[in-house]
Amino acid sequence: MTSPKNLPLIQDPERLESCLKEIPPEPGVYLMRDGNDQILYIGKSKKLRSRVRSYFQSGPHHTPRITLMVRQVMEIEFIVTDTEAEALALEANLVKQHQPHFNVLLKDDKKYPWLCITWSEPYPRIFITRKRHHGKEKDRFYGPYVDVGLLRRTLHLVKRIFPLRQRPQPLFKDRPCLNYDIGRCPGVCQKLISSEDYHKTVQKVAMVFQGRTKELEDILTKQMEQAAESLNFEVAARIRDQIAGIKTIAADQKVSLADDTISRDAIALAADEQHACIQLFQVRAGRLVGRLGFIADAQSGTCGEILQRVLEEHFQTVDPVEIPAEILVQYELPEADMLASYLSEQKGRKVVIITPQRQTKAELIEMVERNAEYELARTRRFADRNTQAMQDLTELLDLPDLPRRIEGYDISHVQGSDAVASQVVFIDGLPAKQHYRHYKIKNPKVTSGHSDDFASMAEVITRRFRKYAAMKERGEQLRSDDNSVLDRYVTATSDFPDLIMIDGGKGQLSAVVEVLREMNLLEEVRVVSLAKQREEIFLPGESLPLTTDAEQPGVQLLRRLRDEAHRFAVSFHRQQRSDRMRRSRLDEIPGLGHHRQKQLLATFRSIDYLREASPEQIVTVPGIGPRLAQQIYDYFHPKPEEGELETPEVAEASDVAAS
16 A cells, blocks of 8 residues: 655655665755645755654754754655765755755844845945845845944945945936035946946945955055056045055954964854854954854754854855855864865865864954853843743733744724734744735725724734634544644644734724634634733733733833834835825826826826827827827716716816817
């Protein structure tokens, strides 16, 4: 009897063993897929069969993240390579291409900022961001930087040294702004500089954030000397000022090492039971040019394994010229030779990985470790505060466990117009902005001049939990004796909230409770509401609010969640309202694109004049044919339906058009 293929491998031992036997004991890459043929995880190993088999062996060595992933694996693919370095390179390319959910070791909690250069644009922008994964393929991210103040000062100096694009959008349509007149911008908005020349300027800026300031100084010095020899003293003076500014940037800190000609990175970590704070110091020509920080799960592996994975993920996103010749590590890496071979191949020169034990290099590692300990202490303070708040909230609401995932909902509108809702998520007491979500209210009864917050909140909760309601109904139909379909679905998706908070009073809470009762989810979803005026907490079925202190940690956590939900809802409402006000009536005419709208307005100057124009006058506009001209005319002069009397305004407009 053949095993069904619709079960995960962990629940089908025969198919699992058959699949493992097909995997060879050679170096390569493995891909784990779920039931929807989506890639869950991509890994590499020098012995594929042993590594993949280790995932399905019972024991306490798996982290919750890996355990959750293994429950969903339906198929395993593999690609054999000749060497371990090739496996690492292939893994890096596949992870960039597919971005599997479970390949994230480093926590993306927006703690540290990145610097982004949008190489995908003809005139790249340079800005600081905390959303690294939202860029396009050609965009480059530098960081994450621990010292935010130093990063902002450096970017400010760079924009003073080099003429760069200062605004994301042009200030004027037909002329440059003041930045062009004072030499801060080369006139990007009016394309007074070619894209190729502007890219050359941005490449010099990128060298600053790559730590290649000495190399940049040498390049600019040669350009200054060539300009002076050509008697172009104005250009030479400008380059001289740029060199002076770069020296100011590079003079922030100097690290004393015996050999200051070698570029090197030093990496160390400090960890407790939950968190691992990693610091990476970039030393170029004896100067500390960058201090990067990472946060990882301390239970994801040993210290050496965490450092190994951090270095692999970090160097997958850098240019080969940024790879140092020497990497100092705090602990021995489990696959140091493979990583060194891969980096050497990428750089085109030998890269060595050293675990120093004494003298100057060991002192550098100790300094990096001390900084990692300070970051860990600060992370622990925030974690303790949030844990205390969640414990207080657990006692206050009589919850069975700590509410790790809390969702907050709010409605925003102006007298019913542009009604929207927000869903914000706090995980372990911290905002998880990657899980935020907007909703546009679709209820036809909620219109301008007629608002209904109760119906709007009921709609949002229905849309949020309808998949879970469908899973529970399916489980009840199957009458499963073990884990229900809903439980398995909750485990697989990992986005089911431990608590949801409604911004409002008893009315909003009652509307949500009624919806959950109809969906048969009232027992699974814990819900409360927080009223604004007196910071009162209401529970389902209770007429009076809980007796609380507005300053106790659990209430403060709900207040932070409520304020974030309100901010997120208001910002989206303002965006929708602004978009509606910018929309033209011409958008409602089928076949009339943006370019043709511009042609019409350039000819008739306003919609009022266009309304008075005849089809013969409209057809004279370039790009407007007879049929489209008639559609435009009919839009402004609708014919009355059969049996409907023609209004005096329409009759008058028809007479004017006919004359």
